[in-house]
Amino acid sequence: MLEVRDVRKTYGEAADGYVALDGISVDIRPGEFFCLLGPSGCGKSTLLNIIAGFEKVSSGAVSFDGEVVNRAGRDRMMFFQDAGSALLPWLTVEENIRFALRVRRVPKERWGEIVTNHLRMVDLDAHREKLPSQLSGGMRQRLQIARALAVEPRVLLMDEPFAALDAMTRRRMHAQLLEIWQRTGQTIVFVTHDIAEAIALADRIAIMSVGPRSTFLRVIDVDVPRPREMSGAFYAETFGEIEQLLTPEIRRSEARLG
Amino acid sequence: MTDLSLRQAGAEAPRTGPSLARMPRLWRNLRGSLLAPASIAMALVVWQIASSTVFDPFLVPPPTAVAKAAWPMIVSGEILHDVTISMTRVLVGFIAGSALAIVVGVLIGRIQILHDLFDPIIELLRYLSPTAMIPIAVIWFGIGEMSKYFLIFWGTFFIVLVNTVVGVWRTPAARQRAAECLGASRLEIFLLIVIPSATPFIVTGMRVAMASSFMSIIPAEILAADSGIGYLLQKSSMLLQTDKIFVALITISTLGFLTDRVFRIAVKRMLSRFMLADAGAH
Ligand SMILES: Nc1ncnc2c1ncn2[C@@H]1O[C@H](COP(=O)(O)OP(=O)(O)OP(=O)(O)O)[C@@H](O)[C@H]1O
Numbered sequence: 001m002l003e004v005r006d007v008r009k010t011y012g013e014a015a016d017g018y019v020a021l022d023g024i025s026v027d028i029r030p031g032e033f034f035c036l037l038g039p040s041g042c043g044k045s046t047l048l049n050i051i052a053g054f055e056k057v058s059s060g061a062v063s064f065d066g067e068v069v070n071r072a073g074r075d076r077m078m079f080f081q082d083a084g085s086a087l088l089p090w091l092t093v094e095e096n097i098r099f100a101l102r103v104r105r106v107p108k109e110r111w112g113e114i115v116t117n118h119l120r121m122v123d124l125d126a127h128r129e130k131l132p133s134q135l136s137g138g139m140r141q142r143l144q145i146a147r148a149l150a151v152e153p154r155v156l157l158m159d160e161p162f163a164a165l166d167a168m169t170r171r172r173m174h175a176q177l178l179e180i181w182q183r184t185g186q187t188i189v190f191v192t193h194d195i196a197e198a199i200a201l202a203d204r205i206a207i208m209s210v211g212p213r214s215t216f217l218r219v220i221d222v223d224v225p226r227p228r229e230m231s232g233a234f235y236a237e238t239f240g241e242i243e244q245l246l247t248p249e250i251r252r253s254e255a256r257l258g
Numbered sequence: 259m260t261d262l263s264l265r266q267a268g269a270e271a272p273r274t275g276p277s278l279a280r281m282p283r284l285w286r287n288l289r290g291s292l293l294a295p296a297s298i299a300m301a302l303v304v305w306q307i308a309s310s311t312v313f314d315p316f317l318v319p320p321p322t323a324v325a326k327a328a329w330p331m332i333v334s335g336e337i338l339h340d341v342t343i344s345m346t347r348v349l350v351g352f353i354a355g356s357a358l359a360i361v362v363g364v365l366i367g368r369i370q371i372l373h374d375l376f377d378p379i380i381e382l383l384r385y386l387s388p389t390a391m392i393p394i395a396v397i398w399f400g401i402g403e404m405s406k407y408f409l410i411f412w413g414t415f416f417i418v419l420v421n422t423v424v425g426v427w428r429t430p431a432a433r434q435r436a437a438e439c440l441g442a443s444r445l446e447i448f449l450l451i452v453i454p455s456a457t458p459f460i461v462t463g464m465r466v467a468m469a470s471s472f473m474s475i476i477p478a479e480i481l482a483a484d485s486g487i488g489y490l491l492q493k494s495s496m497l498l499q500t501d502k503i504f505v506a507l508i509t510i511s512t513l514g515f516l517t518d519r520v521f522r523i524a525v526k527r528m529l530s531r532f533m534l535a536d537a538g539a540h
């Protein structure tokens with residue numbers, strides 16, 4: 001269980017700083033696919049980085065299985081939008097995964113099998129010897145997924161992982177991610193500003209208000225089996241519900257910007 | 259140290275110019291190896307004609323005269339002797355300067371308190387060129403080898419240092435954080451992530467420092483030596499031997515050019531993988 005308790009985050013000095021998050025609480029269940037959805041700048045990345053342990057809270061706390069999170073931990077694996085900078089460009093596809101196993105102190109005898117399994121899982125088996133610069137954007141993201149899963153984290157934290165991909169590749173990545181998630185039973189916290197993406201993937205969607213002082217406007221349950229038809233009635237309904245929540249928020253932020 | 263000058267750009271600029279793709283294959287293969295000699299040959303011809311028509315051949319000796327002056331110097335080993343001496347000075351100063359700069363640079367780049375402590379001093383000292391340091395170097399070290407080592411070291415150190423610090427800083431945060439999540443220790447992140455990520459910057463700094471070393475060895479040898487190419491230049495000037503001056507000048511430029519080529523080939527052989535600064539950039 002991932003517990004977020006009344007988390008507040010102020011950037012800069014307390015007195016005149018920027019209050020990015022103002023009291024966020026949620027319990028994310030083991031094995032849940034949880035989406036954070038909100039307009040740009042609302043603090044999605046901030047919250048995710050706090051859960052990962054990269055950023056400190058100003059008040060409140062995040063705990064994982066009862067232990068307070070205050071630094072990056074091996075059970076929570078962050079997954080970055082820019083795969084190019086998250087991977088090691090001087091190592092081949094295969095070596096990138098071996099790097100993960102090496103720093104994770106996985107016994108060497110098991111490396112060969114783990115590498116093969118995970119590269120097969122994301123269809124990169126035929127590209128073992130390539131460098132990340134020789135892969136397409138989607139392939140690099142798949143490599144990042146394979147590397148993240150190879151160390152068997154219990155929580156995957158994903159910050160707009162597919163935002164930079166074209167629509168077709170993104171669809172394929174969604175299907176692959178869901179398939180892996182259903183198989184491994186990992187908890188996923190997934191950040192996006194794409195309503196359709198959130199509906200396609202999540203068990204629950206947290207809608208965030210625009211900053212400063214961003215909070216959860218509502219947490220929506222998406223109780224529909226997967227794969228979800230984009231043309232289904234529930235889809236239009238959920239989409240409408242979310243839009244109704246977000247439109248005044250976006251208008252508010254536009255008004256403030258003048 | 260936050261401002262980046264052009265030379266710290268990290269990677270080589272993409273080649274611009276007419277596309278090679280449309281040229282016939284044979285011509286494409288020959289192009290590089292033919293054009294460079296052609297360019298030099300052309301310069302020699304223009305020089306030869308200009309020396310014997312426009313200029314006084316004593317002030318600007320034509321290539322034939324320079325070759326005539328060079329030949330006995332080559333045969334007697336005089337040139338080789340001076341080249342060896344100057345090269346040794348450059349290499350000793352360059353290697354020592356680079357090595358220390360890399361060590362200090364990664365520490366300063368990584369440890370904030372060291373940076374805050376040393377940055378102001380470095381920012382002041384790096385404006386003292388090796389040439390500016392010659393007078394004090396002569397007093398400290400005399401005109402022996404040590405003063406030349408010191409001057410080349412001085413010039414190299416700051417260039418490589420600044421580039422190393424920038425390279426460490428430019429290590430993508432995502433790369434370090436991903437490694438942290440995977441379970442890498444601080445030492446592993448430093449050795450396996452930060453240093454490889456900084457390598458293209460360090461190499462660029464070293465190349466610039468190498469070129470600058472070849473420039474600073476000359477004034478150092480002119481003012482504070484009794485051997486080396488710079489001294490040959492100085493001596494020829496005193497004796498009004500313009501042809502020998504040209505021999506010395508050509509030697510310097512050839513030496514700098516060849517060393518840079520060797521350095522580039524070595525980097526390509528050993529470090530090419532690390533020179534891809536960012537896998538995301540195509
Ligand atoms: N290091 C920082 N220092 C000061 N302010 C920051 C910092 N990081 C983020 N912020 C501010 O906090 C707010 C939330 O930023 P955050 O990156 O979490 O937004 P986001 O929801 O991820 O946006 P996007 O969808 O554009 O990625 C923004 O207003 C941003 O300006």
Ligand SMILES: [Mg+2]
Pocket residue numbers: 044045046159
């Ligand atoms: Mg973000």
